[in-house]
Amino acid sequence: MTSPARSLSGADGLKVLSVATPGRPFQLESGQVLDHVDIAYETWGELSPARDNVVVVCHALTLDQFAASPNPVTGRPAWWPGMVGPGKPIDTNRFHVIASNVLGGCMGSTGPASQRPDGRYWGAEFPHVTIGDMVKAQIALLDALGIEDVFLVAGGSIGGMQALEWTVQARDRVFAAIPIASAARQSAQNIGFYEVGRQAIMADPDWRGGAYLASGVRPDRGLAVARMAAHITYVSEASLKRKFDRRLQDRQSVSFGFDADFQIESYLRHQGQTFVDRFDANSYLYITRAMDYFDLAAAHGGVLANAFRGLKTRFCVFSFSSDWHYTPEESRNLVRALNAAGCETSYLSIDTDKGHDAFLLDEPEFDAAMTGFIDAAAEARGLKRRDGA
Amino acid sequence: MTSPARSLSGADGLKVLSVATPGRPFQLESGQVLDHVDIAYETWGELSPARDNVVVVCHALTLDQFAASPNPVTGRPAWWPGMVGPGKPIDTNRFHVIASNVLGGCMGSTGPASQRPDGRYWGAEFPHVTIGDMVKAQIALLDALGIEDVFLVAGGSIGGMQALEWTVQARDRVFAAIPIASAARQSAQNIGFYEVGRQAIMADPDWRGGAYLASGVRPDRGLAVARMAAHITYVSEASLKRKFDRRLQDRQSVSFGFDADFQIESYLRHQGQTFVDRFDANSYLYITRAMDYFDLAAAHGGVLANAFRGLKTRFCVFSFSSDWHYTPEESRNLVRALNAAGCETSYLSIDTDKGHDAFLLDEPEFDAAMTGFIDAAAEARGLKRRDGA
Numbered sequence: 001m002t003s004p005a006r007s008l009s010g011a012d013g014l015k016v017l018s019v020a021t022p023g024r025p026f027q028l029e030s031g032q033v034l035d036h037v038d039i040a041y042e043t044w045g046e047l048s049p050a051r052d053n054v055v056v057v058c059h060a061l062t063l064d065q066f067a068a069s070p071n072p073v074t075g076r077p078a079w080w081p082g083m084v085g086p087g088k089p090i091d092t093n094r095f096h097v098i099a100s101n102v103l104g105g106c107m108g109s110t111g112p113a114s115q116r117p118d119g120r121y122w123g124a125e126f127p128h129v130t131i132g133d134m135v136k137a138q139i140a141l142l143d144a145l146g147i148e149d150v151f152l153v154a155g156g157s158i159g160g161m162q163a164l165e166w167t168v169q170a171r172d173r174v175f176a177a178i179p180i181a182s183a184a185r186q187s188a189q190n191i192g193f194y195e196v197g198r199q200a201i202m203a204d205p206d207w208r209g210g211a212y213l214a215s216g217v218r219p220d221r222g223l224a225v226a227r228m229a230a231h232i233t234y235v236s237e238a239s240l241k242r243k244f245d246r247r248l249q250d251r252q253s254v255s256f257g258f259d260a261d262f263q264i265e266s267y268l269r270h271q272g273q274t275f276v277d278r279f280d281a282n283s284y285l286y287i288t289r290a291m292d293y294f295d296l297a298a299a300h301g302g303v304l305a306n307a308f309r310g311l312k313t314r315f316c317v318f319s320f321s322s323d324w325h326y327t328p329e330e331s332r333n334l335v336r337a338l339n340a341a342g343c344e345t346s347y348l349s350i351d352t353d354k355g356h357d358a359f360l361l362d363e364p365e366f367d368a369a370m371t372g373f374i375d376a377a378a379e380a381r382g383l384k385r386r387d388g389a
Numbered sequence: 390m391t392s393p394a395r396s397l398s399g400a401d402g403l404k405v406l407s408v409a410t411p412g413r414p415f416q417l418e419s420g421q422v423l424d425h426v427d428i429a430y431e432t433w434g435e436l437s438p439a440r441d442n443v444v445v446v447c448h449a450l451t452l453d454q455f456a457a458s459p460n461p462v463t464g465r466p467a468w469w470p471g472m473v474g475p476g477k478p479i480d481t482n483r484f485h486v487i488a489s490n491v492l493g494g495c496m497g498s499t500g501p502a503s504q505r506p507d508g509r510y511w512g513a514e515f516p517h518v519t520i521g522d523m524v525k526a527q528i529a530l531l532d533a534l535g536i537e538d539v540f541l542v543a544g545g546s547i548g549g550m551q552a553l554e555w556t557v558q559a560r561d562r563v564f565a566a567i568p569i570a571s572a573a574r575q576s577a578q579n580i581g582f583y584e585v586g587r588q589a590i591m592a593d594p595d596w597r598g599g600a601y602l603a604s605g606v607r608p609d610r611g612l613a614v615a616r617m618a619a620h621i622t623y624v625s626e627a628s629l630k631r632k633f634d635r636r637l638q639d640r641q642s643v644s645f646g647f648d649a650d651f652q653i654e655s656y657l658r659h660q661g662q663t664f665v666d667r668f669d670a671n672s673y674l675y676i677t678r679a680m681d682y683f684d685l686a687a688a689h690g691g692v693l694a695n696a697f698r699g700l701k702t703r704f705c706v707f708s709f710s711s712d713w714h715y716t717p718e719e720s721r722n723l724v725r726a727l728n729a730a731g732c733e734t735s736y737l738s739i740d741t742d743k744g745h746d747a748f749l750l751d752e753p754e755f756d757a758a759m760t761g762f763i764d765a766a767a768e769a770r771g772l773k774r775r776d777g778a
Contacts, residue, residue, distance in 0.1 A: 030645035188630055188632075188634055191653050192654070195617070196614060196621070200589055203611065204592065221588075225589045232581050237578045237713075262584075268581055269584075293643055324713075
């Protein structure tokens with residue numbers, strides 16, 4: 001297992017493409033400019049001769065480009081194995097699937113853990129990026145790959161934000177979009193939760209003003225606390241009760257101490273401790289900040305429907321009944337705006353007690369609805385059928 | 390403003406009574422023994438000649454004995470001014486109201502910020518206390534004050550846990566009880582949230598294994614993060630949206646940085662920063678741990694109704710519709726058990742968007758229902774009426 005506390009590159013077994021160079025710099029929404037932008041990506045399935053079968057999968061906050069195959073750096077398994085693969089709803093026998101690590105991330109794409117041309121780590125001097133910048137980099141990646149049209153863009157959570165941004169930025173290039181367990185704006189409560197995590201990281205003396213990589217230390221304790229706080233929002237109270245309730249961890253009675261007496265404590269500590277081995281703390285700061293700044297309506301005169309007006313893209317919006325991080329209400333607001341804009345829109349709220357993370361888990365109704373929407377869209381697009389006909 | 394990073398005592402303008410001495414030690418649920426236990430308390434209203442008009446008010450996690458008058462140490466105003474006072478639902482013209490700082494607290498009662506007889510601070514060597522121990526100390530306080538019968542015990546959140554514990558421990562001494570926004574057991578989700586806070590505190594190098602008072606430092610950064618994380622659970626998403634939504638703090642556009650761009654960030658940071666000036670980090674660890682350990686059913690053979698069987702106490706249970714920290718569902722579970730035990734029980738869920746903290750805020754329906762229940766109980770108890778007749 002390799003720690004993210006250094007720049008990753010092609011040498012680590014990652015596919016990486018440069019989408020910006022000093023002669024062709026990358027303009028960020030903040031006004032700042034990046035002279036070098038690498039985007040790390042992974043693909044599955046063959047690109048059709050007509051180049052019309054491309055699916056872009058956008059990852060959530062702490063995930064990466066390894067949606068459908070194991071991550072060679074961390075050794076972790078694919079994060080969306082039930083959704084992307086041969087015979088899966090996003091069928092790699094039919095589609096050429098591309099997933100890339102977001103700009104600002106730490107799995108090979110340029111971010112705060114990257115080195116500048118002079119060898120210094122960016123750290124907290126990395127310019128701030130937005131969801132719009134992340135998608136702009138993904139579009140640049142597809143341009144570099146010679147791909148013009150996207151059949152489908154899909155993603156959950158912040159991946160859903162990117163899917164929405166894709167339809168707006170690449171207006172005529174996206175045939176269908178599936179934002180899952182997502183929102184068109186970050187809520188005050190979510191800004192608050194991620195601010196808690198950021199404060200935990202920045203309170204860690206080993207953060208060192210963001211320059212920890214140069215010092216050979218990492219703010220692991222702060223990052224672990226941030227992860228624990230966030231993880232609670234990814235699951236529902238009902239699922240915590242079902243999985244852990246008040247059961248004790250490896251003991252018959254409480255310790256009258258601060259050990260992890262309860263399974264839920266042990267579980268959260270484990271989530272925190274394993275996270276720090278695979279994620280860069282500054283990336284966590286930058287990506288959560290990009291989420292805070294996401295507000296598609298604000299960018300379109302305060303009216304969300306204006307973002308989507310005139311789009312030919314067909315949408316399928318999913319939410320999960322017990323998701324209190326990105327609530328069904330957020331998805332319904334999105335659907336109302338899509339309808340007001342006259343977009344072809346389907347919406348399904350999946351009944352589950354698994355909370356926000358349900359989109360990553362085995363949810364047969366979700367899988368079936370994904371398959372149904374994608375197959376219908378593929379037929380409308382004139383792509384070959386599931387049986388290859 | 391005085392910081393809690395030292396022992397408080399009568400010299401600070403606090404009323405303090407010793408309820409345990411080396412000759413009469415305090416036996417804790419953990420099996421450990423405290424040779425010295427001071428309990429700091431405050432009272433309002435006159436004790437009737439028959440000593441039958443006593444109301445015990447139990448405070449929530451970070452509050453104290455100053456329910457109805459300003460705290461002379463911190464300068465903060467009374468925390469329940471709408472509920473306790475002349476003409477208020479808990480009417481100090483009729484009742485003798487007693488509130489005490491919990492055992493393990495930091496407002497004059499013995500806790501981890503207290504000094505041992507040899508002058509050393511307890512710190513993390515303080516023995517663990519439970520909600521049962523806190524109530525046992527409160528009962529000892531009333532014994533020391535020569536008070537046998539309690540007309541009413543009332544409290545919100547962890548104060549509600551104490552109110553329930555009172556009815557069980559002092560079975561024949563409590564006429565009426567009002568647990569508000571509370572539960573008969575700490576949920577897995579709540580254990581998780583407080584574990585995040587504890588980890589934030591213990592990750593702060595200035596915690597020093599709990600021995601920070603001897604070093605003249607305080608884990609302020611960790612405690613502030615803990616407070617921020619907890620504070621989000623005290624309010625509802627709807628109230629955060631109403632009060633802050635995505636509004637910016639003192640700026641027209643985002644900073645593309647990690648400053649508190651959003652009002653919600655500024656608000657949470659303020660909550661964290663002001664909290665550390667009035668609360669001891671170890672007390673936070675110990676009291677939250679006592680909350681984790683609270684499970685009234687487990688202490689009664691796994692059947693909650695068994696805890697209440699045979700009680701003559703009349704109950705009024707309150708919950709708030711948007712409280713997701715101690716949900717209405719938790720209160721309904723409690724009410725079902727009280728009904729199963731044959732206890733005289735009223736229950737009201739107040740419709741509000743203010744979340745858990747609603748019990749501390751102006752909620753006219755709540756106030757009116759409190760008045761109605763208390764007046765009826767006073768009449769049943771034969772106490773003098775509101776008009777003095």
